[in-house]
Amino acid sequence: MNARQLEVDALEPRVLFSGAPVEGPDQDSSADSAPSPEDQPQVDADAQAAMDASVADAAASAEATKALADSVTPSEPAEQSVTLVDTSGDTPSLNQETLDMIAQVATQRWIESGVDASQLAALSSISYQIADLPATQLGTASGWVITIDVNAWGQGWFVDATPNDNSEFEIAVSDTLFKTNQGAASEGIDLLSVILHEQGHVLGLRDALSPAETDNVMYQGFGPGQRRLPSAGQATGAIPGSYNEAELATFTPTIFTDGGSGTGSLRDAIIAANSAATDDIITLAAGTYTLSLAGTNEENGATGDLDIRNNGTLIIQGAGMTQTIIDAAMLDRVFDIFDGATVEFRDLTIQGGFLDYSHGAGMYARFGSTVTLTNVAITDNLVQTPNTANVDRHGGGIWSNQATITGSNVEITNNTAQKFGAGRNAVGGGMWISGDSTIDLTDVTITGNTAREGGGFYVSAGNFGGSQMTLTNAVINNNTGVVRGGGFDNAGIDSEITINGGTISSNFAQNEHGGGFYNYGTVNLNGVVISDNEAQDLDTGDTKRDDSVGGGFFNTTGTVVMTGGSITGNKAYGTGGGFYNRVGTVTLIGTAGDVIEIENNKAGAHDGLGDSRDGGGFYNTETGTVDLTYVTFTNNNVRFATAGDANTVTGLGAGFR
Structure with a gap:
């Protein structure tokens, strides 16, 4: 062996x-060695x-x-x-x-x-x-x-x-x-x-x-x-002599239970790969690999989460997204990717992470690390503030801290960043992106995630230029921001988010703004459908319950360019059912053959009494800038209140205000 x-x-x-x-x-004993x-x-x-x-x-x-x-x-x-x-x-x-x-x-x-x-x-x-x-x-x-x-x-x-x-x-x-x-x-x-x-x-x-x-x-x-046979152009960009297959060491765990060095466990394989001065691959069979060795803040992978150090590229290869499962069983986070490390996760699920002492319950990608996800699910992970004042806990699924994360066919689902007790804040249920991270995901599903802000994703302000994120064929659905930014909260003024194709749908901001998207930075939307999102006002201490704005999209100081796509069926308990622009710049670009439709959105959507609300389809303040090309407004509604009665009307201000 x-x-x-x-x-x-x-x-x-x-x-x-x-x-x-x-x-x-x-083979018998006489076989060639x-x-x-x-x-x-x-x-x-x-x-x-x-x-x-x-x-x-x-x-x-x-x-x-x-x-x-x-x-x-x-x-x-x-x-x-x-x-x-x-x-x-x-x-x-x-x-x-x-x-x-x-x-x-x-x-x-x-x-x-x-x-x-x-x-x-x-x-x-x-x-x-x-x-x-x-x-x-x-x-x-x-x-x-x-x-x-x-x-x-x-x-x-x-x-x-x-x-x-x-x-x-x-x-x-x-x-x-x-x-x-x-x-x-x-x-x-x-x-x-x-x-x-x-x-x-x-x-x-x-x-x-x-x-x-x-x-x-x-x-x-x-x-x-x-x-x-080789496919057309397969060698494009390859550098002859740059790969030496003799340097790739292979580890194959033999047990699904947890264990230290010499046990044949997944933890054993990672410890061995960390020690090998080579590029390595860990091949996992179908089944659930469950962590059980307790111990937090231990940095060599012996207990708690699985630590991957900067010692060559590590590939962790599963048998299929639903076949190979790595489960922390609420013991600790699942993976801690150290500064500068390079790791590829393929064909597996990462689940069951929990922690209240740091961020990123499913995965923490540290400064300068590079993570590739291929056919991977990050699901059912929880980060929670301890019952201590002035403590934040972010990134239920993933925390990217000035890291690079790329991938295809990625599912980030049912992760939670929870404010508990006297804790201060909890953002980024699916992923928290901090520092100057680079994220590039194709065929990505972000659904069922919850956080106080940014149920799906939350992008923080950067250090030297902000984070860059590109999502292609993205499904950002059914996420919840307990306060704001149900699907996405881009709080990074210098950050730039590009979404090429996909949907932002059925997300909820329960107490403030931006049911689908809350933005401070730069956002480019190409062929994206924004539909059926809600900015609610569930604060029962306010009997009017009509303060939340921007059901589909809330843009505060940022720059938004939307090319193609549509804004339909969104609701705000307050103003701007489809889109609310405060002091930012918004450009909507349709074509004669691909008109952007803003339809069936509603402002003042709460059934109880409240003040009159404007801009069922789109609301722009006096200090905001909007440029519309080939955009239509159809069947948008606002609430008009007089003498204690609330009536839903169409017409002036219902489409654009």
Whole structure:
């Protein structure tokens, strides 16, 4: 057992590239062992320098690029065929001639997908070798040398006699993944695919680990009857020689319960990864990993939350968002990402965090850290003020403190920042963004979160320029601000929020302003629907209960540019059912073919008595600036009160005031 590998564990029958562990066929004691370091292929310093120079020269010369391309293109690839030698055994061995031939075709496949001059030079500089690699390894890439296992880890290679087409793989799963369940191709590992994968490493591409990426040529898992090809432009931006797969250590926890070093737990794996001076991956099976070792403010991961330190990139790979769950069981926060650390969470759920001694119950991303979320849920986490005066507690799901958080297919749901007892404030139920953070999330759902301010998200003022946030295809629904900013509260005057497509819907500010959105800074909305949000006034001490404004959006001093989209069905107990602009600047830009519709909004929406309220669709104060292009107002309502009676009317001031 490798000292840095907790256990070889297969979640499904497959063969993994690049030394990733799987459970293999039974082998007796006479089976070949892994080669010692001195047996591994090496590149001497002079050869390495020469190949590096080749890359630099090629990048600088277009003529060199063409010459290289000509040199690696088979003259008549379809006419060539290849054979194996030593075919007497059950698993025929590979010979050098065959390997070089298939490698030449693989190079051409990468060229066809699109490579630049330096990448082409790198491909032409690769040398190929055959070795009896350690169990589970089909191939490795180190520097400019690719080594291929002699017999595909005992499963046998499929060598395509016509490797320039995919006719042996009749099932096209996608443009890059082909399968077959018949013939010779179904019985062995496709040599072309393995070479393409290892060439990708030489080009600087990392392994693809998510189950959603099975059609990626860089996907780590592989079995008989499969062919993967590079997608168009896949190598764009990759830097040849920048990735060394030998530095990626793999840890596989063996138990779901909590435990310290040497127990095989998730905590054990993280402690080991923190100690390894390499990039690491922790592979998690389907199931719930529950934390139980109590102890707060311990900074090495031995108790309480799981501490991830700055010691190379750490990937935590689950089996699926709903299949792999990491649950703090209300013991402490779940993850603490230390200053400068880099971590990728993939295909899992983070839940059950609780703390009242700090912020960020699900995750704390500290100064300078980088967090990537792919197919991840952050759910059911709670941060709570202790019963102590003048104490704040923020960020139920996530606290980003001058960190960078990116991701796709992210769900931030049912998290809470709760003001309890004599505590002062609790903001950012789903996420609290402080300092100068950078947030970029695609296909993100923020729903069911609650806080005193900013039920979904809360952005604080920055230190040197404010936070930058981009949300693409965002669903910001059903969040609650107990005071204000039900869906979103951008309190950062220098912060800039951009939302490209999505909805801000059915959010509630229970006692003040901005049912959907409360803003001090800069907001860009592109194709966003703002609908069915409410700015309520639930303070029963005020019998009128009509002071809350901006049902859909409340803009105080900020700048808002809305391009396309609509503002519909929002309500304010006070003024500005759809939109309220105090002293800021608002620009709404529609087109003749995509008019912004402001309709069915209502000001003065409380059924009880109250003063007259204006601007059912949009309310702008005398000091605010509004510029409207292709905007329509339809069926917006206001309450008009006289002699103790309240009546809902349309007309003057109902649409825009």
